[in-house]
Amino acid sequence: MRISSKTALTAVVVLVFSCTVLCGCTGNQERRIIRIGHNQSTNHPSHIGLTAFREFINDELGDRYVVEVYPSELLGSQTDMVQLTQTGAIDFCIASNAILETFSKNYSIFNLPYLFSSQEAYHAAMEDSILTEQIFMSTKNAGFTTVTWLDAGTRNFYTINKPILSPADLKGLKIRVQQSPTNIEMMRLLGGSATPMGFGEVYTSLQSGIIDGAENNELALRDNGHGDVCKYYSYDMHQMIPDLLIGNNTFLEELSEDERMIFERGFAILNETQRRAWIEGVEDSIRNAKENQGVTFLYPDTKPFQDAVLPLHASVLSQLPELQTVYDMIQEYNKQYDKGDSEEGAGT
Numbered sequence: 093m094r095i096s097s098k099t100a101l102t103a104v105v106v107l108v109f110s111c112t113v114l115c116g117c118t119g120n121q122e123r124r125i126i127r128i129g130h131n132q133s134t135n136h137p138s139h140i141g142l143t144a145f146r147e148f149i150n151d152e153l154g155d156r157y158v159v160e161v162y163p164s165e166l167l168g169s170q171t172d173m174v175q176l177t178q179t180g181a182i183d184f185c186i187a188s189n190a191i192l193e194t195f196s197k198n199y200s201i202f203n204l205p206y207l208f209s210s211q212e213a214y215h216a217a218m219e220d221s222i223l224t225e226q227i228f229m230s231t232k233n234a235g236f237t238t239v240t241w242l243d244a245g246t247r248n249f250y251t252i253n254k255p256i257l258s259p260a261d262l263k264g265l266k267i268r269v270q271q272s273p274t275n276i277e278m279m280r281l282l283g284g285s286a287t288p289m290g291f292g293e294v295y296t297s298l299q300s301g302i303i304d305g306a307e308n309n310e311l312a313l314r315d316n317g318h319g320d321v322c323k324y325y326s327y328d329m330h331q332m333i334p335d336l337l338i339g340n341n342t343f344l345e346e347l348s349e350d351e352r353m354i355f356e357r358g359f360a361i362l363n364e365t366q367r368r369a370w371i372e373g374v375e376d377s378i379r380n381a382k383e384n385q386g387v388t389f390l391y392p393d394t395k396p397f398q399d400a401v402l403p404l405h406a407s408v409l410s411q412l413p414e415l416q417t418v419y420d421m422i423q424e425y426n427k428q429y430d431k432g433d434s435e436e437g438a439g440t
């Protein structure tokens with residue numbers, strides 16, 4: 093669902109919060125409602141992961157807390173939800189690393205195209221808390237921190253009716269990108285015309301021809317209906333951008349030590365459940381796109397795409413030299429997991 097106006101959004105938020113007062117009481121005991129927002133459908137692996145998290149917290153701490161999950165942009169766009177998390181109006185939300193770049197420049201590193209040489213290198217880097225700490229804690233003064241990462245696969249171009257086999261095919265096309273300076277610059281280097289907008293607006297913009305295509309993982313074809321409109325999906329594999337669960341700092345700091353340990357276990361359950369569901373979700377989306385949506389999958393040579401955008405690595409690092417160590421650690425993982433044999437989705 094897309095929130096079409098601020099008024100509608102305000103109405104939903106007011107409704108949610110007045111419900112909180114009603115739902116927050118069991119007998120005489122008040123339970124604290126924990127609100128988590130995200131922008132995916134209820135079929136999506138992240139929603140499945142959050143459902144496991146909710147059940148775990150309700151089992152372990154159900155006398156004190158009630159977890160409520162709001163999917164499908166019910167609480168607004170990702171940017172709206174990050175702001176609600178910042179102020180503590182909600183406690184957590186899932187945000188793409190891409191949009192967090194506007195809250196702290198440190199996040200721009202994970203938005204770099206072709207940063208990881210394989211899915212294994214990407215997962216190993218994201219699991220390395222020494223590597224991620226500098227990024228995940230960098231919004232501490234802004235009121236939130238990242239508590240776990242979630243897989244968001246590999247991003248590829250897809251278009252209504254023009255197969256993309258090389259960067260030259262992007263010329264003159266209006267391609268929706270996430271609202272991040274790195275993504276806009278990436279599209280410029282590739283020769284397409286970047287059209288930044290929120291995720292919830294993409295389907296209508298494709299349908300009405302405002303844009304010619306977009307770029308995302310395969311789940312957008314199924315869960316967001318993009319495969320109903322776009323008939324060519326090209327595995328140029330330009331980015332692996334994680335999604336992140338961010339939490340309001342005041343809420344996190346007020347947890348007792350024991351509660352925090354239980355929440356940490358809950359975050360791990362979310363991460364593991366989401367990643368298992370991801371594999372199945374991608375397979376099903378590809379099958380559905382081929383059988384029911386008539387989408388053709390293409391496998392271009394990725395080298396020309398890589399050559400066009402690699403200068404972005406040096407330019408981001410020259411603006412943010414403090415990220416060099418993190419970048420070097422990622423290169424070590426790239427060497428260790430060089431082959432990329434199991435590149436997600438591609439070839440399946």
Ligand code: GCU
Nearest residue numbers: 170187188244270291308335
């Ligand atoms: C993916 C990602 C979302 C993001 C979306 C987008 O679906 O999981 O977090 O919002 O891409 O392109 O905006």
